[in-house]
Amino acid sequence: MCGITGWLHYDRNGKDNVNQIETMMNTLQYRGPDDKRIYTDQHISFGHTRLIVIDPAGGQQPMQKEYDGNRYVLVYNGELYNTEHLRLQLKKCGHIFRSHSDTEVVLTAYIEWGSRCVEKMNGIFAFAVWAENDQTLYLARDRLGVKPLFYTETTEGFIFGSEIKALLAHKSVSPIVKEEGLLELFSLGPSRTPGCGIYEGIHEVKPAHTMKITRMGIKTTHYWNVKSQSHLDSLEDTTNQVKSLLYHASQRQLISDKPVSSFLSGGLDSSALTAIAAEECKEKLHTFSIDYEENDKYFKTNDFQPDTDKKYIDKMRDTFNTEHHYETITIDELIHMLQESVLARDLPGMADIDSSLLWFCRKIKQQAVVALSGECADEIFGGYPWFYKKELMEKKGFPWINSLQQRHSLLNEKWKNRLNIDEYAYMRYLNTIKDTPLSGNETKQEKSHKEMAYLNMNWFMQTLLERKDRMSMRASLEVRVPFADHELVQYVWNIPSEWKRLEGKEKGILRKALEGVLPSEVLYRKKNPYPKTHHPDYTNKMTEKLSEVIDKKDAPLYELIDPKQLKQLVQSKGASFPYPWYGQLMSGPQLLAYFWQVNYWLEAYNVKIS
Structure with missing residues (x-):
């Protein structure tokens, strides 16, 4: 797997963007610690960090290929699982390969089939292709959304990356969170509405979607979805x-x-x-x-984890x-x-x-x-x-979020009055249900x-x-x-x-x-959730850690959360919040840890709440 990032500006020479694209690329170094390279040309800049799994020499990126008088450049994060099948098809179409990497197959597939290439791919991927003669940028994300791809449009052009941090490293992008972002966090979090990046102006390419960016604008295509039909097999x-x-x-x-x-x-x-x-x-x-x-000492059985x-x-x-x-x-x-x-x-x-x-x-x-x-x-x-409990199946809302009223009660007066958490969550639920194939x-x-x-x-x-x-x-x-x-x-x-x-x-x-x-x-073992610690030291240490935060009058958390509610949460060691925050997860000391993370995020990213 890898990290990819890029910057398209039709009124600027990409060769002038070397320092900026390197800064963006370096935020993704851990996604690809084995190699890093950039590509700059007229209007476009690409950065790529590589984790080598297949073909160390032949899979270097950004990868360039010329065909029929056009130059194509690819940055790609993912793994193609039908590489050899597609390579054989492409060879029959007259294409010649100089490596055995899946990277070259992805690029050649785009050259041969254009935007429909993704329909032939089996894999997990997020990639971008620049067609030099056409001055077209093409972005694609795998069907189930295994690999991420974020983007934003600013006065400085179109910017994309594997993670939000690559976008925030661009000089024209600021860490601003407005009402919709807060509604996402407190109505739906840690889920996000498909396509939403929380920060103002930052979006995510949705699963099974492609984007084509030209001088005329952006065209988005939904290229795959599950299809309902009668099941005839015994x-x-x-x-x-x-x-x-x-x-x-x-x-x-x-x-x-x-x-x-x-x-x-x-x-x-x-x-x-x-x-x-x-x-x-x-x-x-x-x-x-x-x-x-010491989990063997402190483990507690329950209905979900016997x-x-x-x-x-x-x-x-x-x-x-x-x-x-x-x-x-x-x-x-x-x-x-x-x-x-x-x-x-x-x-x-x-x-x-x-x-x-x-x-x-x-x-x-x-x-x-x-x-x-x-x-x-x-x-x-x-x-x-x-999926099988009647009361959960019939619930009009996300069945893994049972704490909307309690979430709302944690907010300070300003945001309690401005954020309609229940309505926001319900509308997101309805919009998904109505699109069910x-x-x-x-x-x-x-x-x-x-x-x-x-x-x-x-x-x-x-x-x-x-x-x-x-x-x-x-x-x-x-x-x-x-x-x-x-x-x-x-x-x-x-x-x-x-x-x-x-x-x-x-x-x-x-x-x-x-x-x-x-x-x-x-x-025939009953399903168990992801394990958690029951150690009392964790509860005590997280209580102390969040206490240190709320003892500071200028703690960023107070921009959002009611001080009395925070104090009660700490004093009760998380027990004052009666439901898990998400599904069967994030209750008690885990909730203390979550709010410590919210405070750290606001502080570390210098988030501006607007």
């Missing part, structure tokens, strides 16, 4: 097809010039990928898990003979990483849910460059409670299920993909997500909801497909 055929698609997706994503490892929590999703990788890899598979110091991961991890390790690495994070390390996880996102995120993952990815990177991860399985197969033949139950699945694909899944990208790339670790394969997603979209909950189990059809692959203890 249960047996459906089970076999799910297994086949998952295997093929995983096999494609195991292609690398560097060894591939796997996250392993002992849950269904990571275990499925581990089993496939262990079977396919020639060398012994390295697997990794995270836990918290037990810890270790015995299931041990079973997977023994069954598939993996080289397993148990990583244990201390409380001090967990707290220390809160600051850097904000820098990774350029926004407040998910508190220690982020900081622990960032630490974990750093540990993995010490021994691996590429890792498989199980994100997206719950969203496409229906693994969350809101339906065939018109769905039963009431199937319509409701597809609406819930579409909500999850566009919101909850995007939040988790963003988290995984920012934390892993901050650690210079490439993470691949086979469950986000668009062919698998499309097929599963039309599977009847009762099969997705086959035999009364969440993700029932996936479990059925993995019979004979996984040990029964793992196959």
Whole structure:
């Protein structure tokens, strides 16, 4: 994976922008620590930082190619999983390749097929192509939004980058947050409306969208969406097809010039990928898990997390003979990483849910460059409670946000009067529901299920993909997500909801497909959320840490939050906020950590609230 950035100005020579594009590029150094290069020419400047996984010599960027009298230049972040198939097609069209990198295939695909090239690609990507003769800039993002791409338009031209920080490094872009940005944070956060960058004027290319920028303006195209149609396969055929698609997706994503490892929590999703990788890899598979110091002593069972991961991890390790690495994070390390996880996102995120993952990815990177991860399985197969609990299915709003009134009550009087949190969240919910792709033949139950699945694909899944990208790339670790394969997603979209909950189990059809692959203890294990610490030291230290913030009369947090509410939150050690902030996550001391992050973000980025 890589970091990309660029600047287009039709009234300026790009060769005069060397210092500016280098500054923007350098903010993304950790996304690509192995190499960095720039390209400047008339009107355009590109910057690229590279994490080398395939073809060290042949995949250098920005990549240039001349064809039919036109020069094309590419910056690309991602991984193409049908590289050889496309290369063969392009060779038949008369194209000659000088490397075996997927980068050259992406660029040549654009040369041959233009803006429709993305329809032929299977992969995770965000890229930009400059066509010199046409004076056209083309941007594209993968179907499920695994790889990020932000942009802004200013009086100084069109600016884009893999992360917001690259845009903020441009002299014409300021860290201003207005009412809409605050509504995003307090109504929806840590989710964001697709396309919204929180900061004023900063946007994100939506998943499955392309943009073409010319002197005449900008044209945006939505090139892919799930398609609803009748599911005609039998249960047996459906089970076999799910297994086949998952295997093929995983096999494609195991292609690398560097060894591939796997996250392993002992849950269904990571275990499925581990089993496939262990079977396919020639060398012994390295697997990794995270836990918290003294978790065996302080762990508390609940309905969502009845037990810890270790015995299931041990079973997977023994069954598939993996080289397993148990990583244990201390409380001090967990707290220390809160600051850097904000820098990774350029926004407040998910508190220690982020900081622990960032630490974990750093540990993995010490021994691996590429890792498989199980994100997206719950969203496409229906693994969350809101897919099957009647009261959550029928809720008119995002089922993972149950704290809107409480969120609103935390605001100071100025923003309490100006921000209509409930209405904003409800309208975002309605706008998504009405866009759900339906065939018109769905039963009431199937319509409701597809609406819930579409909500999850566009919101909850995007939040988790963003988290995984920012934390892993901050650690210079490439993470691949086979469950986000668009062919698998499309097929599963039309599977009847009762099969997705086959035999009364969440993700029932996936479990059925993995019979004979996984040990029964793992196959039928109840879904567990991402682990958190129950250590009292964490609660006490976060209480102290946020206390130090609110003791300062000029704390930036007071620009937004009511002092009395903050004091009550600290005195109760987070218990005064009765619901998790997001889904089943971010309650108690995690909420203290979140507000510490909000304060740090306002301070570190010198955010101007307007």
